[in-house]
Amino acid sequence: MLSDICLTAVGGVDPVDLVVRLGADPRKAELPAVFKDFDRLSVDPGDSVAMFGRSGEWAYVLEVERSTWHLVFLDRLGQDTLVGQGEELVCLDRFLHESPWVCYVDALGEVSSAEPGDSLLETASPLRDRLGAFAALDAAMREAGAVRETFPGCEDAEDEDEELARRLFEAVGEHLGLSLPRREIEQGLLPGCTCPHLCEPVAARGMCNSAHRSGPTTTSPIPVSP
16 A cells, blocks of 8 residues: 555644545544545545544645645646645655656745656746755755765666655655654554545646656655554
């Protein structure tokens, strides 16, 4: 399961609040079923089944079909209305790109994104980084060898993209203090909810492919703790 999930995390909010922002039923989110006992047959095929929880100051949502936040972000042409003023967000998306993708929104609402091997500071349009948050995260990525300029390489060149993705996701998790409980995720012990179909995935996929550089598919895990 860990190689096939998307993570959306927001700092300083309650996990129930986060899934409600993504469209979950507030009553069901307050008294959720455990994910492994979740009745998926009752879920609309267009909806996303998710787990949610907390890691330190971060509330997070794990989705096994898509990243609802990313779809909404694309549908609204980059105007994020799901994150409040002063809140940070990180999204690690495995499905809307041909390669894994990370997006970071700082406390001022400034946005930067990257694929494995890329720098957060090298963007197509001028990047604003008034808080220095992108520079700090980029430095952590470089130290972890998640940027091609500092990547130490691997024995098999065919494994390079997967190893870069693994280093990228681990660097993001360690730098932001975001760690996921491996056992609870693998056994489906976290609370479960549904996030409704808010926009058209096919249209979003087309927008995504035109807006970002594509690359080979990888299946590296997101940052987890034992």
